[in-house]
Amino acid sequence: MDKTQMAAMLRDMLRARAFEEAAAQAYAQGHIAGFLHLYPGEEAVAVGVLHAAEPGDYVVSTYREHVHALVRGIPARQIMAELHGKKTGISGGMGGSMHLFDQDRRFLGGYAIVGETFPIALGAGYAVAYRKLPEAVLCFFGDGAVNQGTFHESLNMAALWKLPIFFICENNHYQIGTEIHRHSAITEVYKRACAYGIPAEKADGMDVIAVHEAAARALVRIRAGEGPQFLELETYRYRGHSMADSGSYRPNVELNAYQANDPIAAAVHEAEYPYPGIEAVAAASANSVTRFADHCCQEGHLDDATVERMRREVQEEVADAVTFAEQSAAPDMEDAWKAFRSNRRFETLMEVAR
């Protein structure tokens, strides 16, 4: 992995953190209503996976999807405006926090009913295979979703027809407030994929480089026609399930342990002292510490000043997004009917009589 990519990933993680904290603040101020599920702590997952994907790939996400959308390239302004329910939002204010969609960026939506991402990804994967295209479908879901029937139904079909689907489990150990040992008979989620013969691995979801490498490996196999792949990423959300949930059911010691292993802090550290990829290590050979050190020097590194500048820039970007959202117009009922009738290109349907 080169310095540019590492810097880009770090920037996305910092943006994600800043975005979510700004959203929390807007919620606390009453500018955002409804459910708001935030992502701090899990940034390495979205950033590591999505940086390994191509723009032609499709993304299916959950209700905790702001950061998936952000890293995918949807402008912070349009996401923040959607959270505020404004007309300028990516779904025109009709979707809200849990339903971000972007057809241009192949972002197939956030789904707020646990277990829905599987069939959507299945259908997208079917369409890609049907047209014999080299694209992959990235399907995000949490540890709670694997007990839903659609998980098993869809994995079965994906494996049966060798569909190009990348199943990515964000295992943050909690389905709302129920800890994984209390909701799953098998707590190592990746092992479940073996029931369908789907190659699966597990990586440290707090380590963005580990995530990126595992995702890149899986995507290589998908593009080689090896069918669906499965990746479990162990991660942690610092906040509760949603803004309505303080997360008080979790022991402090657990939260502190994960925060000590903060993915952004780790990424900053790794960015300062470039972390070699598998190929770099192989190229350096096992006994050559000196050569490896030279390699790191040649790669160059980010310094503290660069990281601070990045922090400042993303905070400005997010602040601008909040201002944009606050100042945007609200949609009216006419906009709602327009979204509702969006399918009727040439059909004129009868409405209420007289």
Add this chain to the structure above:
Amino acid sequence: MSEMFYWQALNRAMDAEMAADETVLTLGEDVGLYGGTYRVTEGLMAKYGEWRVRDTPISENSFTGLGVGAAMLGLRPVVEIMTINFALFAMDAIVNMAAKIPFMSGGQFPMPLTIRMPGGVAKQLGAQHSQRLEHMLMNVPGLRMAVPATPQDAYWQLRQAIRSDDPVIVLEHELLYFSKGGVDEMISAPPIHQALVRRQGRDITCVAYSRMLPLALQAAEALAAEGIELTVIDLRSLSPIDWDTCIAAVEQTHRCLIVEEDCRFAGAGAELAATLQEHCFYLLDAPIRRVAGMDIPTPFNGTLEAASIPQADDIVQAARQMMARNGAVR
């Protein structure tokens, strides 16, 4: 114009659309090698291959959701759910996904999905396999529902459903698959949601759909012999409903009788009666009346089964009472 069974008309419609547009595909349990439980997809797999005619595992929610996801990427899937009873597994895909995604995306994603399913009371299939659940789907904004009663409409409406960018449920009836009728593949079709007047009469407007249409026409014949003339309307679509055609007919007859196989309580007929009286109250010489199924799970016993749903004679009786007592309900 050729005579054919209802299932054959559906099969012709599928074949025509699949031939015309390679984004059209069909999937469901036994639609491929087996040719469909009611033969609707017979011969299609041999012609179009398994990627376009896909046998699925018994996983209604996920394979219906597969249709949703594929539709988002521009395919035009036709999902067959073996019977409406099994569609309850797929309610998430139908109600939460297909009906909501176009709207929640602010209009970014069309949903050119067709979901075919037979329903109704057939012959002694027991309570789990003899349900009429159209009222559940009518209540969902964003879904449309066609209820063809004739082979001609089965042909037209399935083709129109496949071409629509809205999610459309085509609700077939198990007892209609082997009914015969003329199908003209050349004449142009009325809009999928337009109601048709199947018979003109001066006394009562009888509103029916699906398998209740032939019963209503049979009753109208019997009533004509005793001087009571029915206008019989075939709704053809339960969502949206063509109110204009219904209201225009009630303006002529001043009486309205609604016939449905669904249970009376909170069924489709309740919606029809309520809305029509809002529009027609001052035109009516009698209260709007419903002939409907009993509010009981369908009994297995054949005699009881028949007694639990409307028969032509029930329509005759209701019409006679409406005329004799000027509509007062006994």
